[in-house]
Amino acid sequence: MGGIVQSETLLAIKYSRGSLEILNQLLLPFQPVYDKITTVDDGHDAIRTMRVRGGAPAIAVVASLSLAIELNVKSFVNKAELNQFVKEKLSYLKTSRPTAVDLFNTIGKLLSLSENFLNDTVLNVEKSKLKLIEFCEAMLQTDVENNKNIGSFGSEFLKNYYKSSSLSEGLTILTHCNTGSLATAGWGTALGIIRSLNEAKNLSHVYCTETRPYNQGGRLTAYELVYEKIPSTLICDSMASALLKTKNVNAIIVGADRVCANGDTANKIGTYQLAITAKYHGIPFLVAAPSTSIDFSLENGSLIPIEVRNGSEVSKIKGLDEGDGKLRTLKISADGINIWNPGFDVTPADLISAIVTEKGVFEKLKDKNVFNLKKEYF
Numbered sequence: 001m002g003g004i005v006q007s008e009t010l011l012a013i014k015y016s017r018g019s020l021e022i023l024n025q026l027l028l029p030f031q032p033v034y035d036k037i038t039t040v041d042d043g044h045d046a047i048r049t050m051r052v053r054g055g056a057p058a059i060a061v062v063a064s065l066s067l068a069i070e071l072n073v074k075s076f077v078n079k080a081e082l083n084q085f086v087k088e089k090l091s092y093l094k095t096s097r098p099t100a101v102d103l104f105n106t107i108g109k110l111l112s113l114s115e116n117f118l119n120d121t122v123l124n125v126e127k128s129k130l131k132l133i134e135f136c137e138a139m140l141q142t143d144v145e146n147n148k149n150i151g152s153f154g155s156e157f158l159k160n161y162y163k164s165s166s167l168s169e170g171l172t173i174l175t176h177c178n179t180g181s182l183a184t185a186g187w188g189t190a191l192g193i194i195r196s197l198n199e200a201k202n203l204s205h206v207y208c209t210e211t212r213p214y215n216q217g218g219r220l221t222a223y224e225l226v227y228e229k230i231p232s233t234l235i236c237d238s239m240a241s242a243l244l245k246t247k248n249v250n251a252i253i254v255g256a257d258r259v260c261a262n263g264d265t266a267n268k269i270g271t272y273q274l275a276i277t278a279k280y281h282g283i284p285f286l287v288a289a290p291s292t293s294i295d296f297s298l299e300n301g302s303l304i305p306i307e308v309r310n311g312s313e314v315s316k317i318k319g320l321d322e323g324d325g326k327l328r329t330l331k332i333s334a335d336g337i338n339i340w341n342p343g344f345d346v347t348p349a350d351l352i353s354a355i356v357t358e359k360g361v362f363e364k365l366k367d368k369n370v371f372n373l374k375k376e377y378f
């Protein structure tokens with residue numbers, strides 16, 4: 001199935017027809033280990049355990065490719081049997097993680113594709129199966145293309161925003177969580193804008209937050225930035241406001257797991273407070289996301305399901321023992337304390353300066369505090 005060019009950076013997903021591997025992100029940055037995915041059950045488990053994550057693109061891509069892997073080795077008597085199999089597998093994949101909408105948008109497209117084949121008098125069951133596999137495979141290339149477009153639109157927007165200022169030394173950006181090649185099929189969304197700024201020599205420095213408790217920032221974004229030799233500094237989540245007060249940060253750029261039609265955005269926990277401090281310090285707060293992360297059916301963010309994960313992700317931490325080089329899991333909080341561990345929070349549209357998509361940058365309606373995202377724009 002050649003022809004898929006995934007970004008030259010780190011590959012969270014390795015795929016060729018009949019073979020799918022995911023980079024186990026629970027072991028990064030210390031041990032780059034690829035886990036084989038041979039069934040939908042494997043795909044579901046990899047997503048649920050967050051061995052692969054990236055609320056938007058990567059989760060949808062891995063879920064779809066795990067279906068493609070099973071379809072590739074299975075034969076069906078007729079299209080009705082194929083359709084039933086696809087429906088069963090997709091309804092199970094829906095239960096892996098609830099917040100990022102890409103997964104549900106992609107599942108909806110695959111379901112209607114499979115349903116449409118039932119009435120297609122030209123396509124036999126084998127050709128229908130192949131078209132489903134090709135749809136899943138095309139997502140890899142599409143995602144990288146989307147991310148490159150997001151990168152260009154986002155970097156252009158910031159260059160124009162600051163064109164009057166003497167920013168010859170480039171922009172200083174703060175980003176949260178991981179939105180790079182480890183959250184997508186390559187290049188990244190918010191980190192894709194940072195990569196595009198860096199490529200155009202318009203980037204001075206990147207600050208990334210640790211992003212407790214999974215530490216996507218300290219473990220994954222820092223790993224990508226160092227790998228690409230992008231000048232960068234890691235901060236604790238609690239340091240963000242002090243950073244904006246004492247350093248000259250030009251913008252905060254984050255990803256998204258679900259953007260509502262009015263612009264309210266669910267993203268990694270800690271995003272909301274970054275939007276508040278960006279507003280207080282008068283700097284742009286950008287959301288970067290492909291249109292597949294937009295839920296046009298939701299009027300506002302109060303309707304977004306927020307995943308609450310196991311408290312052990314807060315009370316324990318995995319790290320490298322510098323003595324023997326082994327990965328250890330350590331308890332880091334008092335036994336018996338209750339723990340609240342929501343994976344995401346919702347940033348209201350009025351705190352978001354612009355939403356950067358593969359089709360362009362969307363800003364709020366004049367004199368309104370909300371966006372007006374419509375399906376027909378994409």
Ligand SMILES: CSC[C@H]1O[C@H](OP(=O)(O)O)[C@H](O)[C@@H]1O
Nearest residue numbers: 053054055056183255256267268
């Ligand atoms: C490009 S999607 C990245 C998005 O997903 C992350 O969540 P998680 O690591 O739990 O999958 C985070 O919200 C990022 O903005």
